[in-house]
Amino acid sequence: MPSIAVATNLKYASDCALLAKHLNLPICHDKNNHDNVDDCATFDLFLGYEDDDANGLQRLTLTDPSGNLGSSLYVDFIAGKVGHRHRFGGGRGQPLAKAIGLKGGANPTVIDATAGLGRDAFVIASLGAQVMLIERSPIIAALLEDGLGRASHDTELKTIVTERMNLVTANAIKWLTDLPTEKHPDVVYMDPMYPHRNKSALVKKEMRVLRELVGDDEDASQLLHAALGCAKRRVTVKRPRTAPILSGSILSNRKPNGAVESKNTRYDIYVP
Ligand SMILES: C[S@@+](CC[C@H](N)C(=O)[O-])C[C@H]1O[C@@H](n2cnc3c(N)ncnc32)[C@H](O)[C@@H]1O
Structure with a gap:
């Protein structure tokens, strides 16, 4: 650390x-x-x-005062990449929306168990779903909360961030395990840190800072196990396109029921 x-x-x-x-x-x-x-x-x-x-x-x-990890990192839903994706991202036809099950007019309840900088959760919420964001790093959660707070002053984004996104700072493995049945969501989404991600310079910079802070999420298979015990309709796991599926003794050879692929990413879909 x-x-x-x-x-x-x-x-x-x-x-x-x-x-x-x-x-x-x-x-x-x-x-x-x-x-x-x-x-x-x-x-x-x-x-x-x-x-x-x-x-x-x-x-x-x-x-990062040494500059090794790039310039400053902050969460911005209004401008930049996330804002651009919000305006021009392809709506419910984009792979993330398909992977969550946002077909037609469906607006499932979603728990994003690995909220990180909130980009995926923001896309899901901007397409109409209710998203509970769970992040275990208090520092990442503080950055995210700050970004949500600024977005709540934006007339276009206010409804999305104040009415459809709720952030909790917690370990999602315990949080999902303790969640009472009547609060179980339709979908659990997870995007655990993957050791060998290597994409654009911007993503790389953000990933390097994130990784520096939170490390590799080596307990991702436990998180998937907890998610499978809680999601009513599906669990969606984001992976680099060519990465192996999540495995571990706790999952006892559980394989995805399907997948949605895009250029660099694969969303493995598990039906509980
Ligand atoms: C690759 S990032 C997620 C990026 C996110 N999808 C986005 O769009 O910005 C993974 C994040 O999940 C968090 N995380 C991993 N396991 C977690 C768990 N069991 N509970 C809560 N947060 C977790 C890490 O702290 C890290 O911030």
Whole structure:
């Protein structure tokens, strides 16, 4: 686990103090905001607030002071890749929608058990489904919550993020196992970290930061097992297109009932 701190600055000092307390992280001082004080570089990563010039809001970012992992990382549903996919992504015909079962007018309840930076959950919610997002890394969850908060100020996205997306910080294996039957969702979606993902520079950068923070999700087969005990209609597992299916003794040779493929990705579908 990398060392990580909250970088305070004069403008957002009280928010930084709250965040550091919430995440139980030390505070460091960023040289851009504190004359002659710069102790953030002694940490592997730091979280901090900065102005989001596009909408006048503040934005939580994760920065690697060495620059090895690329520039700052933050969640943005309004602009960039996710916003573009929302506007032009192909609607219910896109592979992710087919893999979730968003056929015709169906709006299943979905639990995204590996929320990460929330991109897949946002696509699913923007197509009409109710999505519960579960993320076990409190730092990733804080970035995601911040992105959802900013999107709630956007007139186009407000309904999607406030009425169809709910974030829980928890380990989904336990959370799904403890979920009462009457709350079982139609679909559980999962996209565990895969050791050898290698795509575009942007994805690579995000994946490298994510991996640095959360490691490889080596308990993914346990998560699939918990998901199969909970989903009413299907469990969808995202994998790199040529990766083997999830396996492990807990799954006792369970094979997917089908798959949806796209250029780089395969969605394995399990019917419980
Ligand atoms: C590859 S990322 C998911 C990316 C996500 N699909 C997106 O669109 O941004 C995997 C994430 O799942 C989280 N994760 C893995 N296993 C989990 C579990 N058992 N419970 C909750 N979160 C989990 C990791 O912490 C990591 O943030």
